[in-house]
Amino acid sequence: MFLHWSWFLVALYQLNDSTHKYGSFAWNLAEYMTLFLIVLMHEFGHALACRQVGGHADQIVLWPLGGVAYVAPPQRPGAMLWSIAAGPLVNVALFPVFSVALLLAQWAGWGGTMPDLYTFILVIWFINTGLLVFNLLPIYPLDGGQILRSLLWFPFGRARSLMIATIVGFLGMAALIPLIIKENFGWYYILAAFVLLNLWQGFNQARTLARVARLPRRAGFACPNCKTSPPIGDFWGCGKCRKAFDTFLTQAVCPHCRTQYSATVCLDCGSLHPIADWVLPNAVPPELR
DSSP states (O other): OEEOHHHHHHHHHHHHHTGGGOSSHHHHHHHHHHHHHHHHHHHHHHHHHHHHTTOEEEEEEEETTEEEEEEEOOSSHHHHHHHHHHHHHHHHHHHHHHHHHHHHHHHHTHHHHSHHHHHHHHHHHHHHHHHHHHHTSSOTTSHHHHHHHHHHHHHHOHHHHHHHHHHHHHHHHHHHHHHHHHHTOHHHHHHHHHHHHHHHHHHHHHHHHHHHHTSOBOTTBOOTTTOOOOBSSSOEEOTTTOOEEOTTTTTSBOTTTOOBOSOEEOTTTOOEEOHHHHBOGGGOOGGGO
16 A cells, blocks of 8 residues: 555645634544544545455555545456445445434534534544545546446447446536536645546547457467457567567567577456466467377
8 A cells, every 4th residue: 555645735724624614623633533534444445345256456546536446347347347336335335324423413412512523523434435436436436436437238239338327427527627626725736637537538448448359360269367368460569679470470489589488468458377278178279288
């Protein structure tokens, strides 16, 4: 787990900017730390779910816009759906906890007797609820947009589902931009720029995936991870001589500089495996037996 350097700068700004809410600076600090504890639990939800389905999740970064769990689930719609949905489910699980605490605070009259504690509970309730609602917006790359993409993956496939999700995301942002302009809050502009950048990247990735999906495929080989046969052609680049070649035609040896590669990347899911692991049982070439 890492804290981005900008997290500390924003923390100082936010702590000094919210002093009017509490009678003591300690409550400001408690609120800010609780916010990122909720975000951290959310990201751990993604990471643990990803590992549960056999994916890789080794890094979480907290930064001013929240947190990022670097997850790489198997390229299957079910595995992707669970890895993404587990994050918001953490906020769903926290919702009744904070709701009960808020109801008890109201029942006990803490708004008058312990105003700082009451305000803290109320703000934390709004933070968790706001994060849940915001993350479930069907705008890629927010969790809601990625959940939509995973659901669309079942009937439409990997490339078309991403294309549809990004188009829906662009429409969603078009609807939100007037509200962002009306609110005229700096963080909203930064967040909008971040989302739009990722939408554009997702749109281009969908176009690339669509082109790769239409390529002719090589019989006798399949990715051990996504079970997809590799395309035929010079689509792998040599890191030494910078020339392209067909790694399955040359058995992972660059024909230009004779560099041997221990693993081959899948152009469909991005996973790395020794080329011998790609060979289907009934199509083992003599040199790999």
